[in-house]
C-alpha cells in the first residue's frame with residue numbers, strides 16, 4: 225500500500241472489481257432488498273455466503289478494508305449498483321444501517337435532485353455541498369460512509385471533494401491557527417439540535433488529536449446555527465465567540481488553494497470513507513438532470529454488535 229497518501233501516488237487508492245466478481249455478486253444479491261439485509265445477522269450470513277461463492281471477493285474486501293484503514297478512503301471501481309450487492313460488499317467494513325440515512329431513512333439512500341425535498345436538503349439540491357462529515361447531529365456519528373455513482377452529471381459537475389483531518393490540521397498549523405486548533409479540540413461544540421425537539425445538542429470536539437490520525441466531526445452550517453443558540457445551552461459569550469472564530473478559521477483554510485482533493489465519480493465508482501478521519505463534499509451540480517449517487521452508512525462491527533465474531537483474515 226502507499227506510504228504517503230498525499231505524495232505522488234493517487235489518493236484515495238483505487239481498487240478494481242473484476243467482472244466475474246461483479247457478475248457473481250449480481251447473480252446472488254441482485255434481487256435482495258435493503259429490508260432483506262437490515263438485520264446485522266442477515267448481513268453476516270450474506271457476507272459469509274458471498275465469500276464462499278463469489279470469485280475474488282475475499283481478496284477484494286481485504287484490499288478495501290486495508291485501503292480505508294491505511295488511507296481513510298478508497299474507491300472501488302466496477303461496483304454493481306443494486307442494494308443487495310452494495311450491502312454485501314460494504315459489510316466487510318461494518319454493519320450497514322438505515323438509521324439517519326435520508327428521510328425517510330433507507331439502507332441505501334438515493335442522492336439525486338429533488339427540489340421538493342425538505343430534509344437533508346443539501347444533498348438533494350444542486351448547490352455545492354461544503355466539506356463536512358456525516359451524521360454530526362448523532363450521539364455517535366456513523367463510522368463509515370459509502371457513496372456509489374449510479375450516474376454522473378452529464379456535464380462533469382458535482383465533483384466529489386475530499387480532505388483528511390490530518391491535512392486540515394497541518395493547514396491550520398501552517399496558517400498559524402494554533403489557538404483555534406486548541407479551541408477546536410475542546411469537547412463543547414453543540415452538534416444539534418437533537419433530533420427530538422427541545423433536547424439539548426450533543427457536545428463534542430470538532431478535531432481530536434489524541435494519538436494516531438486526527439479525528440473530525442464538522443458541519444459548518446449546522447454548527448454555526450447551533451452556536452447562535454448556544455448561550456441557552458450553557459456556553460458563555462466568550463466560549464461562543466472563540467468557537468465561532470475557530471470554525472471561521474477552518475472555513476478560511478478550506479477555501480485556500482491546493483488543499484482539497486477533487487474527483488469525478490464515474491458510473492460504478494464506489495467511494496468509501498472513514499467518517500471520523502475524512503471530510504467530504506461536492507461541487508455544485510450544473511447539469512440539468514442525471515446525477516445520481518447511492519449512499520450507505522455503516523457502524524463498526526464491534527460498536528454495532530459486540531457479539532459479532534466476524535473476521536476476514
Ligand SMILES: O=C(O)CCC(=O)C(=O)O
Pocket residue numbers: 335347353358382383384504505506517519
Ligand atoms: O452529492 C454528493 O456527492 C455528496 C452528498 C453528501 O455528502 C451527503 O449526502 O451527505
Ligand SMILES: [Fe+2]
Pocket residue numbers: 356357358504
Ligand atoms: Fe455527506
